[in-house]
Amino acid sequence: MKITDHIKNANGKTLFSFEILPPLKGQNIQSIFDSIDPLMEFDPAFIDVTYHREEYEYIERQDGLLEKRVVRKRPGTVGICAAIQNKYKVDAVPHILCGGFTREDTENFLIDLDFLGIQNVVALRGDAVKTEIYFKPEKNGHHFAKDLVKQIREMNSGKYLDESIENCYPTEFCIGVAGYPEKHMEAASFSQDIHHLKRKIEAGADYIVTQMFFDNHKFFEFVEKCREEGISVPIIPGIKPLVTKSQLSMIPHRFKVDIPNELVIAVAKAKDNKAVKEIGIEWCINQSKELLNYGVPVLHFYSMGKSDNILKIGREIF
Numbered sequence: 001m002k003i004t005d006h007i008k009n010a011n012g013k014t015l016f017s018f019e020i021l022p023p024l025k026g027q028n029i030q031s032i033f034d035s036i037d038p039l040m041e042f043d044p045a046f047i048d049v050t051y052h053r054e055e056y057e058y059i060e061r062q063d064g065l066l067e068k069r070v071v072r073k074r075p076g077t078v079g080i081c082a083a084i085q086n087k088y089k090v091d092a093v094p095h096i097l098c099g100g101f102t103r104e105d106t107e108n109f110l111i112d113l114d115f116l117g118i119q120n121v122v123a124l125r126g127d128a129v130k131t132e133i134y135f136k137p138e139k140n141g142h143h144f145a146k147d148l149v150k151q152i153r154e155m156n157s158g159k160y161l162d163e164s165i166e167n168c169y170p171t172e173f174c175i176g177v178a179g180y181p182e183k184h185m186e187a188a189s190f191s192q193d194i195h196h197l198k199r200k201i202e203a204g205a206d207y208i209v210t211q212m213f214f215d216n217h218k219f220f221e222f223v224e225k226c227r228e229e230g231i232s233v234p235i236i237p238g239i240k241p242l243v244t245k246s247q248l249s250m251i252p253h254r255f256k257v258d259i260p261n262e263l264v265i266a267v268a269k270a271k272d273n274k275a276v277k278e279i280g281i282e283w284c285i286n287q288s289k290e291l292l293n294y295g296v297p298v299l300h301f302y303s304m305g306k307s308d309n310i311l312k313i314g315r316e317i318f
């Protein structure tokens, strides 16, 4: 079922969802099932599975020259989505990126998803590859998420890239896009970023899921601003409980989000990561309760394969 239909059918009740990443190459899928099993008691409306493109590694050869190697550390997004839908009868939502994909790759990827009965996707530009600062599209790939959204919409109206093929089957993808309560790191201003978000909705996106945030006021202001700008689609908050001290520097660095001082102080004072996990759970429960009162359509947890803390949070909320 489409995410937007899940939301409509819930009649104002807040739904539960979470996000996982494929295991490192060489691992089996059991670790994925083990992380999903405990969370089934909250009846997830959907499970997002991130997509991980290739990375470049430079290996020093014996002659001292550097050899560039292309590696994909976390393949398997589509297979995991199919396995989830088959095993749990829960909608799996693959992330689909501009980066690393030509338009043809995108079309063929979407055909696979459609054949597997996957009806939802999150359309993202994708991060720059680790060894580069700026995002670079493939030749004949998309620069921005809004262009990817447009291509999916065209397939939804039966328009494929090869116009000589007649009577193409129209797919029925429901499309999510990312929103940034604290502005995307590359956007020149918050207003400009909202303007770009609006373009994604105009291109045909059906809902927004946010970057993680630790201060609900940032989310409330973001929703207000979106509504003022005429963005009327559902906005789903994405939240993540802290688990380690090192995240105090990793999260602001990687995702360009702020951590409120009160939380920073509590985590910094904690005697070990076990204590940090408890602080993270408590903070996330408070965030969740307030978001629930605000009437969010879904609470989306960035569990990334670790479910014990989400289980504790879910038991307080759902």
Ligand SMILES: NC(=O)C1=CN([C@@H]2O[C@H](COP(=O)(O)OP(=O)(O)OC[C@H]3O[C@@H](n4cnc5c(N)ncnc54)[C@H](O)[C@@H]3O)[C@@H](O)[C@H]2O)C=CC1
Pocket (backbone or CB within 6 Å): 050, 051, 095, 123, 124, 125, 126, 127, 128, 143, 144, 145, 146, 178, 179, 184, 185, 186, 187, 188, 192, 193, 196, 200, 211
């Ligand atoms: N894998 C995942 O689950 C998630 C990944 N992300 C990452 O966040 C990053 C951005 O992805 P999206 O939000 O999908 O990208 P996007 O294409 O919507 O926006 C990327 C940046 O370009 C700017 N922009 C958009 N249209 C523009 C235009 N026409 N001219 C100039 N600038 C424009 C935006 O303000 C933003 O700063 C990526 O790095 C993505 O991988 C974000 C959320 C979830």
Ligand SMILES: Nc1nc(=O)c2c([nH]1)NC[C@@H]1CN(c3ccc(C(=O)N[C@@H](CCC(=O)O)C(=O)O)cc3)CN21
Pocket (backbone or CB within 6 Å): 021, 050, 127, 211, 212, 244, 247, 254, 255, 302, 304
């Ligand atoms: N810019 C951006 N890129 C993304 O891929 C992305 C977002 N934002 N925001 C939403 C989700 C959340 N994502 C996440 C969230 C946490 C981890 C994670 O596993 N973090 C580990 C350490 C990761 C590492 O080793 O670098 C952690 O300790 O939290 C990974 C992806 C992926 N998504």
